[in-house]
Amino acid sequence: MWDAFITLMINALLFIYNLIGQNFGWAIIIFTVLVRVVTYPLTAKQMKSSKAMQDLQGSKEWNDMQTKYKNDKEGLAQKQMEIYKEKGISPFGSCLPLLVQFPVIIGLYQAIIRTLAVTPIQLVNLSKHINDGANLIPINSQFWWMELSEPERLPILGVAVPVLAILVLISSYIQTKMVTPPGGAGDKAQGAQMTQAMTLYMPFFMGYLAMTFASGLALYFIATNLATIAQYVITGQANFKNILPKLPSFGQQEK
Amino acid sequence: MIKNKKILFIIILAVVALTLGACSGRRVVATGWSGITVNEETVYFSYGPHAYALNLKNGAQQWQFPAEPINGVDFYAAPVLADENSQLLVAGYDSVLYSVNPANGSENWSFGSAENRYVAPPLATEEGIFAANSDNNLYALDFDGLLQWEFATEDPLWASPIWSENCGCIYQASMDHYLYAINPENGKLIWKSEDLGGPIVNNPSISEDGLIVLATFNNEIIAIDEENHQVEWRFQTSDWAWATPVINGDQVYASDISGTFYTLDLQSGETLWQLQPGGGIYSSPLVQDGMIYFSTDTSSLVAVSQEGVVQRNQPIEGKLYASPVGAGDKVLLAPSESDYFLLALKESGVQVWGYPQPE
Numbered sequence: 001m002w003d004a005f006i007t008l009m010i011n012a013l014l015f016i017y018n019l020i021g022q023n024f025g026w027a028i029i030i031f032t033v034l035v036r037v038v039t040y041p042l043t044a045k046q047m048k049s050s051k052a053m054q055d056l057q058g059s060k061e062w063n064d065m066q067t068k069y070k071n072d073k074e075g076l077a078q079k080q081m082e083i084y085k086e087k088g089i090s091p092f093g094s095c096l097p098l099l100v101q102f103p104v105i106i107g108l109y110q111a112i113i114r115t116l117a118v119t120p121i122q123l124v125n126l127s128k129h130i131n132d133g134a135n136l137i138p139i140n141s142q143f144w145w146m147e148l149s150e151p152e153r154l155p156i157l158g159v160a161v162p163v164l165a166i167l168v169l170i171s172s173y174i175q176t177k178m179v180t181p182p183g184g185a186g187d188k189a190q191g192a193q194m195t196q197a198m199t200l201y202m203p204f205f206m207g208y209l210a211m212t213f214a215s216g217l218a219l220y221f222i223a224t225n226l227a228t229i230a231q232y233v234i235t236g237q238a239n240f241k242n243i244l245p246k247l248p249s250f251g252q253q254e255k
Numbered sequence: 256m257i258k259n260k261k262i263l264f265i266i267i268l269a270v271v272a273l274t275l276g277a278c279s280g281r282r283v284v285a286t287g288w289s290g291i292t293v294n295e296e297t298v299y300f301s302y303g304p305h306a307y308a309l310n311l312k313n314g315a316q317q318w319q320f321p322a323e324p325i326n327g328v329d330f331y332a333a334p335v336l337a338d339e340n341s342q343l344l345v346a347g348y349d350s351v352l353y354s355v356n357p358a359n360g361s362e363n364w365s366f367g368s369a370e371n372r373y374v375a376p377p378l379a380t381e382e383g384i385f386a387a388n389s390d391n392n393l394y395a396l397d398f399d400g401l402l403q404w405e406f407a408t409e410d411p412l413w414a415s416p417i418w419s420e421n422c423g424c425i426y427q428a429s430m431d432h433y434l435y436a437i438n439p440e441n442g443k444l445i446w447k448s449e450d451l452g453g454p455i456v457n458n459p460s461i462s463e464d465g466l467i468v469l470a471t472f473n474n475e476i477i478a479i480d481e482e483n484h485q486v487e488w489r490f491q492t493s494d495w496a497w498a499t500p501v502i503n504g505d506q507v508y509a510s511d512i513s514g515t516f517y518t519l520d521l522q523s524g525e526t527l528w529q530l531q532p533g534g535g536i537y538s539s540p541l542v543q544d545g546m547i548y549f550s551t552d553t554s555s556l557v558a559v560s561q562e563g564v565v566q567r568n569q570p571i572e573g574k575l576y577a578s579p580v581g582a583g584d585k586v587l588l589a590p591s592e593s594d595y596f597l598l599a600l601k602e603s604g605v606q607v608w609g610y611p612q613p614e
Contacts, residue, residue, distance in 0.1 A: 050326070117390070119286035119348075120331075120374060120413070121591075123456075124537060124576065127512055128496060134472035135494055137454050138410055140431050 001109075007129045009111035014133050017115075022136065025143025028112060028216055032223035035104060041230065047237050052089045054239075066183035105220070112216040116141050116149040143219070152215035162211045164218035169207030176202050177242045178232055221255070287348070288576035289447025289589030289596065290376055297357070298582065299343060300589055301330035302596050306345040307610070308360060311582055314599060314608035318360035320345060320353070337379030338398040344384060346373030352386050354400055364400035375415040375458070378425065382439050385425055388411035393427050395442055404442030408435065413456040421465045421481050428455035428469055434479065446484050451477055457539075459497040460507075462521060468507055470496030476509045476517070478524060488524030492517065498578070499539045506561070508547060510536035516549055518563060528563035538578035541586065544602060548586055550575030556588065556604070569604045 017027040036043070044224075056062055065083070069076035084091055108162040116139050117123040123137070144166070153160035176199045210218035232238040281335050289302040298309045304324035308317040321328070329348040336357060337344050341358040350371055354363040378385040383398040389411040395403040409431035416427045416437075424433060424445050425434045432455070434448040440485065453473025465481035476490040494513035500544035501508045506527065507519040512535040518527045519531030541548040546566065547559045552574050558567040573593025580587045585607060588598045597610040 053348065119372065120456075120576070121286040124512075124535075127535075134453050134474070137472060 005107055006110050006114065009107055010115050010129045011133075013111055013115050014130060014136055017139065018133075018136055022024065022140050024116070024139055024141055024148055024216070025146070025219060027136050028148070028219050029223045031108075032220050033227055035108065036224060036227040037222050038232075039104065043231060047232065047235065049090060051237060052087070053091075055089060056083070056089060108220055109213070109217045112220070113149070113214055115139055116214070116216065118149045141216075146215045146219075148216040148219065148244045149214050151158070151212060151219060152210075164215055164222065165207045165211035168210035168218050168221045169226070171222055172203035172206040173244055178229060178238050178240070210247070270599070286301065287329070287331025287374065287465075288591050289576065290331060291580040291587050291589055291597070292333050292335060293580060293582040294336055294340065294357070298587060298597070299334040299336075299357070300597055301334055301345060302328055302329075302589065305361075306330050306334050306343075306355070307596070308343075308357070309597065309610055311585075311599075314597065314610045315425065315578075316610070320355050320360040320362070320415060322360075325349075332373055334357075335376050335379050337377075337384055342379075342398065344377050344379060344386075346375070346377055346386060348372040350388070350390075352377060352394075352396070352400075366394070366396055366400045366402070368402060369394060371411070374411075374413040378416040378418060380418050380439065385416045385439070387414065387416055387427060389413065389530075391431075393425075393437065393442075395439070406437055406442045406444070408433070408437070410454070415458040417461065419461055419467075419481065421461070424462075426459060426467065428457070428459055430454040430456060432471070432473075434459065434467065434469065436484075448479060448484065449486065451475075451486075453495075456497060460500055460502045462502045463486060466521065468500045468502060468509075468521075470509060471501055472496070473565055474511065476500055476507070476519065476524070478507075478521075490517070490519055490524045490526070497537045501539050501542060502562075503542045503547075508540045508542070508549075510540075510549065512537060514551060514553075516540070516557075516559070530548065530559070530563060530565065532557045532568055537576045541579040541581050543581040543586065544584075546602065548612075550577075550579055550580045552576060556586070558602075558604070571598070572591040581586050 010092050013027055013031055017024055020026050065079050069079060114122060114126050114129065117126040132182045145154055150163060152164045154163045206221055210221055290570050291298060291300045293311065296311050298306055298311050305319040305320040307319050309315065310317060313419055322482050329350060330345055332346040332550055335344045340357060342354045342363060343354045345355055347353065350367065350369045352366040352373060352563065355361060356363060369388040373386060373388055374388045386394045388394060391408050391411055393406040393412060393416060397403055408429040411430050414428040416425045422436060425437045425439050427437060432453060448487065450505055451471050453474060454472035455471050456470055457470060464523055466487060467479040467481055468478055473496040474492045474494060474496065476492060478487040478489050492511040493515055494511040496509060498509050498510050502521060505521045505578055507521050509517045509519060514534050514536055515529055515531045516536060517529045519525065520527055532551065534551030534555060536549060536551055538550055545561060547555060547561060550556050553577060554571050554573060556569045556571050557565060558564050571588060571590055573590030575590055577587060577589040586600045586602060589596065595609040595611055599607040601607055
C-alpha cells in the first residue's frame with residue numbers, strides 16, 4: 001500500500017520533471033501545488049474549523065463563561081466541551097488536518113530522495129518504482145544554488161547560511177499564525193493549548209528538518225507554506241493581525 | 256491531561272523526524288555495495304566506513320582503513336593496487352581518493368579535489384592513476400597523488416575507466432550516454448561514440464580483436480568497433496542492462512535487472528542461450544574453471560555451465576549486488592544486508608570462511 005503510494009508519487013514527479021524540461025526544483029514546486037489542490041478538502045475543513053473557533057472565542061457566551069468559571073478550571077473545561085459539542089466544533093479541528101498531512105510529507109520526501117538516486121542502492125530502488133524513464137536518469141538535482149539531494153547552505157561572506165531553513169521557519173511561523181485562532185487571555189481549553197503549542201514548536205521543527213535533510217524537502221515546505229497562505233488570502237480568511245506578537249496595551253499596563 | 260497532550264504532540268514530531276531520517280539519502284549512508292580485489296594471499300574490500308584487508312586463506316582481518324570510523328566517510332568501490340602493488344587506492348563517498356600502504360593500511364596521501372562520491376574503482380596503469388567521480392569528471396593523478404589533468408563529461412561517472420592496449424587510450428563510459436576515448440598523457444579526447452541511447456553505469460569490456468561491449472539503461476548491450484568507432488551490433492534486453500558484460504572467447508555474458516542472463520555471440524550479438532533463475536541481476540558474472548557464476552538480488556548464487564545448464568542455484572543470506580570474484584579455487588561474495596561482509600566459498604558451494612560484520 002505504502003509502496004504503491006510512493007510509486008505513484010515518484011512517477012508523478014518524473015512526469016512533471018520531464019514535462020517542464022527536466023528541472024527537478026520546479027517539478028517539486030509544481031507537484032506541491034498539485035498536492036495542495038488534491039488535499040484541499042482537508043485544508044478547507046481546517047479553515048472552516050478555525051473560523052468557527054475564532055467566532056466562538058469572540059462571542060459573548062464564551063467570554064461570560066470564562067468569567068463565570070475563572071476559579072474553577074475543571075468546570076471551565078467541562079463547560080467548554082459542552083459548548084464545543086453543542087456548536088459541533090472540534091477543538092482539534094485545526095490541528096488534525098495538519099497531522100493527516102504528515103504521511104504526505106513523508107511520502108513526498110521519500111519520493112524526492114528516491115527519485116534523485118545519487119547512489120547505486122538508491123538507483124536500484126528507483127528502478128523498482130519506474131517502468132520507463134531510464135533516459136531521465138541521472139536526475140538533474142541542481143536548482144539555483146542548491147543541490148536538492150543535500151542539505152542546503154549558501155556561503156554569504158564566508159559563512160554557510162541555511163537560507164532555505166530560515167525561509168521555512170519564517171513561512172511556517174506566518175502560516176501557522178495566520179491559520180491559528182487567537183486564544184483568549186484566560187483560555188485554558190485543551191484544544192487551544194495544543195494549538196498554541198503547535199504554533200510555537202512547529203516552525204522550529206520544520207526549520208530543523210529543512211536544515212538537516214535534503215533541500216528538496218525544504219523546497220517542498222516553502223512551497224506548501226506559501227500555497228497555504230495564498231489559499232487563506234484568496235478565501236479572505238487570512239488572520240494578519242495574528243502574525244505580530246501581541247504587546248500589552250497601555251490600558252492593560254495601568255491596570 | 257494538558258501535559259499529556261503536549262507530550263503526545265512532541266512524540267508525534269519526534270516520530271516524523273525519525274521517519275524522515277530513516278529514509279533520507281544523506282544521513283543514512285549504507286547506499287552502495289562492496290567491491291573486492293584479490294592479490295595473492297590478501298583480499299581487499301570496502302564496505303561502509305572502512306576498507307579492509309583480510310587473509311585469503313582464513314578470512315582473518317589484517318587491518319582496516321581508517322582505523323576508526325569517521326562521520327560521513329564511507330567506502331564502496333573496490334580498492335585497487337597501484338604502482339607495482341606499493342599502493343592501495345581506496346575511493347570514498349566523501350569525494351576523497353586515498354592511497355594507503357597495502358601492508359598495514361597506513362595512509363600515504365589523499366586527493367580531495369573532486370566534488371562528489373567515488374562510486375567507481377579507479378584505474379591504475381604504468382602511466383598513473385585515473386579516477387572517475389560522480390562530479391562528472393575523470394581525474395588523472397601521478398603516483399604521489401598530484402593532479403595531472405581532468406576530463407569533463409556531462410553527467411556523473413559511475414563506470415571505471417578502462418585501459419585499451421589496442422588504441423593506447425582510456426575508455427570512459429558516462430551516464431551522459433557516451434563512451435569517450437581519452438589520451439592518457441594529456442587528457443585530450445581522441446574520439447567519442449554516438450549517443451548510445453541511455454546512461455552507462457559500468458565499464459565496458461574489450462575483446463582481443465578490438466570490440467568494445469557495454470551495457471546501457473536503454474535496455475541494450477552494444478558492441479562498438481575500436482578501429483572505426485562504429486556500432487557493430489545492438490542486442491535488446493528486457494530491462495535496464497546494469498552490469499559490465501563479460502567476454503569469454505567468442506561469447507559475451509550479459510544480464511538485465513529483471514533477472515535475465517544472456518549469452519551472446521561476440522561477433523553477431525545473437526542470443527546463444529538465456530535463462531532467468533529469479534531476481535534482478537546487477538553484477539557481472541565470474542568465469543572460473545569452465546563454470547559461470549552470477550548472483551541475483553534475491554540472494555542466490557547461480558552456477559551455470561558454458562552450455563547454459565544450471566548446475567546450482569545456491570541461496571545466500573543477504574542481497575547479492577556485488578560481482579562474485581574468483582580467488583584460486585575460491586569464489587568470494589560480498590553480500591549486502593547480511594551478517595557477513597564477505598564470504599569465501601569452494602567452487603562446490605561449501606563455505607570456507609566468512610568475515611562477519613564487526614561489532
